[in-house]
Amino acid sequence: MVNTTPFSKMDDVPMTCFRIDESGYTGFDLLNADQRFQGASAIAIDNDDAGRLIKEHFPRLQATELKYGALSRRASNHPRLLGLLKDLLSDFDCVTYVADKRFMLTLMFVDYSVEPYCYERGINLYENGQNYAMASMLHMAGPTLLGKTEFAALMDAFQRAMKEKNPQSLRKLVEAARAANWREMPEVLGPLAQYADRDCLSAIATPGVSTDIAIVVLLSLITRMEVMAEGVYRVEHDQSKNLSTYHNLLQRYINHDEEVEFRATEITSLRFPLKLDEVTQVDSKSSPAVQLADVMIGAAIEAGNALTGLRPRGVDPEALMPLYREDQFIHMLPSIDFEEQRRFRSGSQNSQAIDYLASNIFGKQR
Structure with a gap:
């Protein structure tokens, strides 16, 4: 045999x-x-x-x-x-x-509707898992602070804008942010509701991201x-x-043969080329x-x-x-233990990893 x-x-x-x-x-x-x-x-x-x-x-x-x-x-x-x-x-x-998946959508909302605004102002929202903490707060408190119906409409508008990427869907997203009680969470909704920030809207409209x-x-x-x-x-x-x-x-991951490594959390990292x-x-x-x-x-x-x-x-x-x-x-679930998450994600290189994967493996760049 x-x-x-x-x-x-x-x-x-x-x-x-x-x-x-x-x-x-x-x-x-x-x-x-x-x-x-x-x-x-x-x-x-x-x-x-x-x-x-x-x-x-x-x-x-x-x-x-x-x-x-x-x-x-x-x-x-x-x-x-x-x-x-x-x-x-x-x-x-x-x-x-x-x-x-609903928490993942709020996490993406922070990544595309908040982080570009912060990035252009020298704020690293990925440092120590700040994006994760913000998304957890939005996911768990958003329906109460923003209004249950308004929060649901905001998430739906964001998902549609990420898919359709046209001026109409982007405008509806800004309108949904303004229709919510956004002043209760200005650090999260302010970039869209107050400024209709171009960097955020451009990130959402980037071809290929979804x-x-x-x-x-x-x-x-x-x-x-x-x-x-x-x-x-x-x-x-x-x-x-x-x-x-x-x-x-x-x-795609198998085919990538450049040597690079990123720290994700306290216990995980991503290194290329893979052993896969x-x-x-x-x-x-x-x-x-x-x-x-x-x-x-x-x-x-x-x-x-x-x-x-x-x-x-x-x-x-x-x-x-x-x-x-x-x-x-x-598991990827919301957590309100912000100090534990800060420790767990301290020194995270997720921002660099996202940029690297986008430009070197998937052919897109922030």
Whole structure:
């Protein structure tokens, strides 16, 4: 029998393969009412181990493919799912990333509707996570201070302006900012409501930038996969339409060979060239390992929905969350612990990283 396992170019050992899957992808639409969270999981497991675990935990499975969504509908499957997840989190290198898409939209609002105004005045809004703190404040206090209807209209107008990029949508965004009780949060809404700042409007109208957060999701997985992999590694994912976006982004990262490194947080950094060497698409029906990546992200997204009272079904999140180690779960959620976030993001080079990725990988520049 011929061994077809890819080998590392660096050390002649079998190359680590992370299987990834995503959930909650809605493109530019971060206000989608049915899918509040978006995320992805990566796990370094081969198909033999994956197949063995599936048989151990679901010996009577009749379906051609293990799908979390189908299994979680039956309460009798929940203990088996928790048992499977416990084995995966205990025995294999893996990471899961989950983002609240509405918070991500407010974070982008700060990045495009506030930061350019500050940048031109010598203020680094990314220093020590100030943009994160401002977005958290906007997300959590905005509906009360600005007016619930007005805040919703503002976020909708911003999302539309980022997509349409025409004078009409930009004008409506400024009007939405002025219609809100913006003087309650002048440091956030002032650049648009008071000044209709040209730098901010120009940033929003920049061709190519959008509210699609697939880039953010992937970067979060990559920073952990780069740490977990001892040498060169590869990625496999399903052939779904949504994952085609992730596939193209991963290939761009692989092709970038300049040496550069950026500090993101207290525990993460991004360094090029990546150890990631290859990305391939497979049919999930023939890949038990990819099916387990689906189980991991499916459980995490469903837990997020249950904890926020959106859809309280599926495995018990109070039983699931303690199974993760700190380095196995990454979340992008609002936080009002500003001092902790300042410490965590102190020295962040996110501003430089954004400019670098835009101009060197995606061909756009602030």
